[in-house]
Amino acid sequence: QLPTGLYKKVLVILHDSVLPYMNEPTLMMDFLTVAYGIGGAISLLALNGLFILIHQHNLEYPDFYKKLYNLLDPSIYHVKYRARFFHLTDLFLSSSHLPAYLVAAFIKRLARLALTAPPEALLMIIPFICNLFRRHPACRLLLHCPGGPADMSEDPYVMEEEEPSESRALESSLWEIQSLQNHYHPDVAKAAAVLNHSLSEIEDDISGLLELSAYELFDKEVKKKAVDVPLEFEQVRGLFGKKNDIFAEHFSLD
Numbered sequence: 001q002l003p004t005g006l007y008k009k010v011l012v013i014l015h016d017s018v019l020p021y022m023n024e025p026t027l028m029m030d031f032l033t034v035a036y037g038i039g040g041a042i043s044l045l046a047l048n049g050l051f052i053l054i055h056q057h058n059l060e061y062p063d064f065y066k067k068l069y070n071l072l073d074p075s076i077y078h079v080k081y082r083a084r085f086f087h088l089t090d091l092f093l094s095s096s097h098l099p100a101y102l103v104a105a106f107i108k109r110l111a112r113l114a115l116t117a118p119p120e121a122l123l124m125i126i127p128f129i130c131n132l133f134r135r136h137p138a139c140r141l142l143l144h145c146p147g148g149p150a151d152m153s154e155d156p157y158v159m160e161e162e163e164p165s166e167s168r169a170l171e172s173s174l175w176e177i178q179s180l181q182n183h184y185h186p187d188v189a190k191a192a193a194v195l196n197h198s199l200s201e202i203e204d205d206i207s208g209l210l211e212l213s214a215y216e217l218f219d220k221e222v223k224k225k226a227v228d229v230p231l232e233f234e235q236v237r238g239l240f241g242k243k244n245d246i247f248a249e250h251f252s253l254d
Contacts (some may be wrong), residue, residue: 003174007035007038007042008041008042008045011042011046011048012045015048015051015052015119016209017052019049019065025056025057026053028049028053029053032049032050032053032193033061035049036050036061036067038165039065039071041079041081043067043071043082044071044081044085047068047083047084047088049083049089050064051091064092065164066164067090068092069105069106069162069164070162071085071101072106072109072110074113074116076113077113077114077117077118077125078118078121082121082142082210083210083211084232086124086125086206087127089106090128090131090206093132096135096136098136100136100139100170101164101165101169101170102159102164103132103135103138104136104142104169104170105135105140105164105165105167105169106141107129107132107142107169107174108131108142108157108172109166109167109169110125111176111177114176114180115180117182117208117236118214119183119185119187119188119217119244120212120214120216120217121212122180122183122188122191123191123212123217124206124209124210124212126177126180126188126191126192126194127191127204127209130176130195130204131203131206132202133199134199134200134202135199135204140174141170142170142172142174143174146180152155152248155172155173156168156171156172157169157172158169177195178192180192181196
């Protein structure tokens with residue numbers, strides 16, 4: 001049993017400083033699968049090493065996607081390793097052979113968690129969801145669901161279900177993204193409104209958004225050039241249509 005701090009230090013460097021130099025990287029299978037099952041940040045960091053073993057050394061992990069799905073909780077948009085996690089999740093969900101129910105469950109869970117996410121995370125996750133729709137057209141049923149739930153209380157999606165196949169995501173609709181169209185941050189509202197129209201075939205490049213921080217978002221807003229906003233269609237010239245100097249006479253300093 002390793003201390004939590006040591007676990008994190010090992011997993012951060014394992015994928016690029018240890019595995020490439022091992023004669024038999026598969027010896028790390030047990031260590032990584034156990035770390036992946038611990039939960040929290042340790043599971044997120046274990047994804048890098050597992051990714052290498054799955055794609056390069058034919059590691060079979062039957063419950064991999066179920067575990068990945070259950071890693072999605074409200075903290076996922078706030079953790080230090082958010083960029084790394086979503087980069088790998090994007091890779092794992094890129095295969096066109098994944099069943100529609102599985103991808104729909106990921107889309108729905110990400111959208112539900114987005115309701116409490118900060119703006120910098122939303123500007124990354126909305127294009128992320130759009131890319132999943134582009135790769136898996138069968139999931140667009142979530143966007144075009146006229147018989148879907150009218151509000152959250154009628155949503156058939158089961159957020160607490162650990163098994164993606166039992167979550168009933170394909171029976172639901174993506175009302176969460178529609179609600180984000182009224183978000184207080186204009187960039188988030190604009191990004192969410194993209195789903196009101198037909199999506200282009202070209203995927204959005206989210207690489208520059210993975211590490212977007214609240215500071216960068218605030219700095220961008222501060223540096224925007226001020227635009228003069230017209231407050232009246234016609235300039236006011238007085239109470240009765242001509243210049244009124246009564247107040248100036250009554251309230252002069254003399």
